[in-house]
Amino acid sequence: MLSDMQLDAQEIKKRIDLVEYICSLGIDLKPVGAGEEYRGFCPFHEEAEPSFHVNRKKGLWHCFGCDVGGDVISFVMKWSGVEFQKALLILADAGIKKQGGILEAAANYWHACLPSSTSARRYLERRGIGTSKLTERYRIGFAPGGTKTRDKLFSSGFTLDEIKAAGLVNRRGLDAFFGRVTFPLAEDEEVINVYGRSLSNRYRHMYLPGRRDVIFNIENVAGEVAILTESIIDALSLVALGVGNAVSSMTVNLTAHQVETLTKRFARIVVAFDGDAAGREGARSVRALLQGKGAEARLVDLPDGTDVNSLLMDKEGPLVARKLIEEER
Ligand SMILES: [Zn+2]
Structure with a gap:
């Protein structure tokens, strides 16, 4: 049996992309070759040649200069000078931000798709809310069909697990919001959900799983x-x-x-x-x-x-x- 803390640690390691996380701290990493290996200057010792290596797929880092390494949790412990438990809390926080990140990314992609959907623009015009002033300000969008959203998020660095966990893929593996006009719901400037208004009576209006009890606008x-x-x-x-x-x-x-x-x-x-x-x-x-x-x-x-x-x-x-x-x- 795994303890709660071990389960947390595993979940967190799955959710956080080590390369992305380290880069978010301002540390430059460059890919080495075509694989999942990255290299940069070690944040823990002074060096003239980069000897700090990170493997995205394995979620492991190692510095050949000072000969230390480990996973994302040991990285945070060393970087922030904290104990294991505190490192977990820091990472859980980063994971939540990233969750906001995927909805942000989806909302932006859908917003970019709006001009190319005549039916969506017509729908908004019929409702009197089709001016570009409104669609820009409220980041109104349109989710295209198939797997375009999934593919776009995947190419932006989100894992399939993350895309599924956010509810962006349906049981048939297709984009859950396809064919819907999209309205991001924000609280404290963070997108916490998206309302999808179906253009056809065949499909229901929907939200993503999770909280949506905000007051719009x-x-x-x-x-x-x-x-x-x-x-x-x-x-x-x-x-x-x-x-x-x-x-x-x-x-x-x-x-x-x-x-x-x-x-x-x-x-x-x-x-x-x-x-x-x-x-x-x-x-x-x-x-x-x-x-x-x-x-x-x-x-x-x-x-x-x-x-x-x-x-x-x-x-x-x-x-x-x-x-x-x-x-x-
Ligand atoms: Zn080092």
Whole structure:
């Protein structure tokens, strides 16, 4: 039986690319030949010729000058002058950052794919959120079909295990998000998830596994009042009409974290959920939760079968936007 600490160590070693990690500390490594061997100047002793070797595949390093070496954990112990347990903590942290890194990389790749998808751009235009100002600012993207995302991330240095662990590959080995318009969800400037809006009724909308209980667009709102919408599309279509304080919970069933995020940041929240039973019931319970935390909450009752986006896309759109803003006062 392996102890918890040994399991942690194994997991961490699997997750961290030794070459990438060492380079991230500012130490230059150059490939030797075509293999997985890298070489650079030893960070632990002064030398004129590089004798510090790293093998990416084996995850091992060795300096022929001072004759020390080991794995990523022993590297951190020596580099930071810490004990084994502390080195594990440092590496667990780096691993989490890298996890953010893969979503960041995927979001950037999808964003770069958007101009080449006519159907995605048409979809965004139909929703009133297709201007390049919006797609750039919110890094909206499009995930192409097949295995393009997987291949791209693989060539960027992410392992297949990492790509699978992030939920970017489905059970058939294809890109999980294919054919979807993508909206990265960030918290504290880190992409923590991505919303994929399917362009076809055959496929469902989806998120990546893991946390997604953020408030979309909260980082861009300046004042003390917010308009809370059910979907990202709703919030963005308000932003497109100049209503910059629109945010979205992406659900009518807010988590405690989302309620807290809202009430810590805003004194008053106008809830504009969909005009259906789920939206109305959700809005009432959100109002109670927000008021319970000391915030002022108002509900906007939308006509049956409508949502903020469909109302705004109507010729009455600007009127509806004005009405929502009036609710804020
Ligand atoms: Zn050395």
